[in-house]
Amino acid sequence: MKTRKRVATLFVLGALLLSTVTPVLGAPSLVECPVITDIDVDIGECQVDPTDGQLKRKVTFTPTVTGPDPTAYEWTFGDGTTKSDPGPPGPEEHLYEAKPGEAPQLCIEGPDACPQTCQEVPLSEFDTFEPCADFTAFIEYDVTDCLKVTFTGSATGGEDPYEFDWDFGDGVTGEGDTVTHAYSETGIYDVTLTVTDKDEKTATAEETLTLCCLEASASADPERAILDEITGEATIEFTFSATGGKPPCDFVWDFADDSEPQGIENTTTATFTVTHTYTITGTYQVTLDVTDALGCSDEDTVVVTVSSEEAENLVGHMLARFFNITNDEINRLRDSGWGYGEIAKAYFIAQLSGKDVEVIIAMRGEGKEGSGWGQIMKDVLAFAGLRGYNLGLIMSGREVPAPVQNLADFCQMEVEELTELLRDTEANFSTIRKACRLAQEVDGEEATLQEIIERRQAGTSWREIREESGLFSKQMEALARGCSMEGNVEELANLIDQWGRQTVKRACRLAQASGVSVTVTEVLEMLDGGMTWDQIKEDLGLVAEQGSQGQGSQGQGHDKGDQGQGHGKGQQGQPQGKGKGPKQ
Numbered sequence: 289m290k291t292r293k294r295v296a297t298l299f300v301l302g303a304l305l306l307s308t309v310t311p312v313l314g315a316p317s318l319v320e321c322p323v324i325t326d327i328d329v330d331i332g333e334c335q336v337d338p339t340d341g342q343l344k345r346k347v348t349f350t351p352t353v354t355g356p357d358p359t360a361y362e363w364t365f366g367d368g369t370t371k372s373d374p375g376p377p378g379p380e381e382h383l384y385e386a387k388p389g390e391a392p393q394l395c396i397e398g399p400d401a402c403p404q405t406c407q408e409v410p411l412s413e414f415d416t417f418e419p420c421a422d423f424t425a426f427i428e429y430d431v432t433d434c435l436k437v438t439f440t441g442s443a444t445g446g447e448d449p450y451e452f453d454w455d456f457g458d459g460v461t462g463e464g465d466t467v468t469h470a471y472s473e474t475g476i477y478d479v480t481l482t483v484t485d486k487d488e489k490t491a492t493a494e495e496t497l498t499l500c501c502l503e504a505s506a507s508a509d510p511e512r513a514i515l516d517e518i519t520g521e522a523t524i525e526f527t528f529s530a531t532g533g534k535p536p537c538d539f540v541w542d543f544a545d546d547s548e549p550q551g552i553e554n555t556t557t558a559t560f561t562v563t564h565t566y567t568i569t570g571t572y573q574v575t576l577d578v579t580d581a582l583g584c585s586d587e588d589t590v591v592v593t594v595s596s597e598e599a600e601n602l603v604g605h606m607l608a609r610f611f612n613i614t615n616d617e618i619n620r621l622r623d624s625g626w627g628y629g630e631i632a633k634a635y636f637i638a639q640l641s642g643k644d645v646e647v648i649i650a651m652r653g654e655g656k657e658g659s660g661w662g663q664i665m666k667d668v669l670a671f672a673g674l675r676g677y678n679l680g681l682i683m684s685g686r687e688v689p690a691p692v693q694n695l696a697d698f699c700q701m702e703v704e705e706l707t708e709l710l711r712d713t714e715a716n717f718s719t720i721r722k723a724c725r726l727a728q729e730v731d732g733e734e735a736t737l738q739e740i741i742e743r744r745q746a747g748t749s750w751r752e753i754r755e756e757s758g759l760f761s762k763q764m765e766a767l768a769r770g771c772s773m774e775g776n777v778e779e780l781a782n783l784i785d786q787w788g789r790q791t792v793k794r795a796c797r798l799a800q801a802s803g804v805s806v807t808v809t810e811v812l813e814m815l816d817g818g819m820t821w822d823q824i825k826e827d828l829g830l831v832a833e834q835g836s837q838g839q840g841s842q843g844q845g846h847d848k849g850d851q852g853q854g855h856g857k858g859q860q861g862q863p864q865g866k867g868k869g870p871k872q
Contacts, residue, residue, distance in 0.1 A: 351407075
């Protein structure tokens with residue numbers, strides 16, 4: 289409860305007249321003195337008084353003084369307490385247990401011969417004052433799964449023991465200070481806690497809870513494509529889908545090349561199949577962003593590789609020559625989805641172990657559904673009595689195979705160091721290569737490969753590892769280029785933390801399409817000011833998209849978390865939730 293009123297200044301003229309003094313010697317002269325012209329009163333919220341532990345209501349007095357600065361001031365708060373200090377008065381906070389019995393008063397003293405000036409705050413300013421309840425309930429919650437929530441109730445004041453009664457907002461009730469409830473579907477729920485003390489007094493607390501279960505999924509077929517020798521193009525089919533969300537949803541996908549992000553808004557369709565044509569070789573991290581009707585959001589990525597026929601043939605010929613095999617053998621595995629690195633591993637392990645390569649392929653599975661390469665290495669080399677990955681002993685006296693040497697060169701280490709790393713971590717070549725690249729990118733500190741690999745094997749995603757290492761992903765850098773913010777990646781990251789990735793992307797597209805000198809931040813400020821996406825488009829001279837419903841009025845699009853997980857607190861119907869949650 290907050291009220292702001294201004295106390296009219298009384299006796300200003302009198303104070304000015306009193307400021308005229310007559311010296312003992314000479315004629316009368318005018319001395320400027322400080323005058324209180326206004327006292328602003330702000331009746332605030334309840335808080336615990338640290339001096340006695342009681343709930344009291346905070347009242348803030350803000351005086352306005354004209355003329356020279358006062359040399360001292362004194363507050364009389366009307367509840368038996370006072371405060372005095374030298375210097376001019378500033379905003380003063382005071383905790384009241386009840387309405388003051390007398391009018392609060394501020395007195396100031398001026399320099400030289402100025403008299404003391406006082407100003408009262410009329411008691412009518414406290415007409416809306418309400419004492420704090422001496423019996424108050426509180427709610428805390430923890431979303432342990434998208435639909436499973438643990439609630440904890442507490443109370444202050446009243447007489448112990450307490451009884452806790454819950455209404456979870458979905459027609460189900462519960463009892464106890466700590467309860468776990470599983471909701472049947474995502475949604476927004478008003479949770480109410482009623483606490484009853486020994487004397488049958490009651491206190492209530494409310495919390496609004498948004499549950500998110502949205503999961504985005506992106507896949508590509510094929511994940512590795514070859515540019516056509518005639519057209520110079522490679523077409524890949526992508527499948528974008530979402531489950532667990534509340535429709536309608538907004539889908540936005542980015543193919544990570546020079547093309548603009550695309551998508552579908554306000555749709556109830558859960559799966560889309562989209563084809564995209566690439567014309568330049570490279571590795572592309574394609575991103576899907578999905579936002580549902582609750583404001584919940586999720587993203588998924590799929591990495592595709594586009595190469596040329598010439599490069600593919602060159603790599604294939606090199607493998608065939610090194611392992612003394614035919615191109616048909618290589619093409620059979622390529623058609624099953626094996627990369628050249630996978631093929632090299634299979635033949636490399638076969639040569640080291642003396643086993644037929646078909647045995648190794650069967651262990652791995654043509655669809656790569658079998659054992660990992662680390663386990664295969666341990667299994668096929670066990671017959672030799674070797675421990676783990678002591679490849680140095682195996683390869684002693686012979687030429688180092690190209691895949692091992694290439695990886696060692698890439699990681700800027702000796703072959704012996706690489707084989708020791710393989711032995712200690714049991715990681716595959718791909719993991720080690722990615723870890724090497726990440727370690728080399730870290731600026732200003734030494735990040736050991738083994739630490740990075742162990743974090744990856746513990747379940748930490750590459751993206752999280754990069755963020756923990758102070759790096760920005762290629763996707764962030766690509767977004768910065770698309771937003772013309774190449775030199776302000778950190779500022780872009782701050783905008784994404786505040787607004788959410790999808791909202792920032794959309795603002796970027798509008799800023800780029802407008803053709804006028806408008807920044808992404810200015811577009812977001814328009815959104816924050818209450819304009820809808822369509823209104824922003826009109827303001828920028830753009831034609832609103834057909835069928836667009838707009839999702840940004842009244843500040844929608846803020847992103848403070850995902851999947852609705854977090855902790856929250858509230859009291860007496862005033863939720864003060866804090867923690868992760870959906871876009872608001």
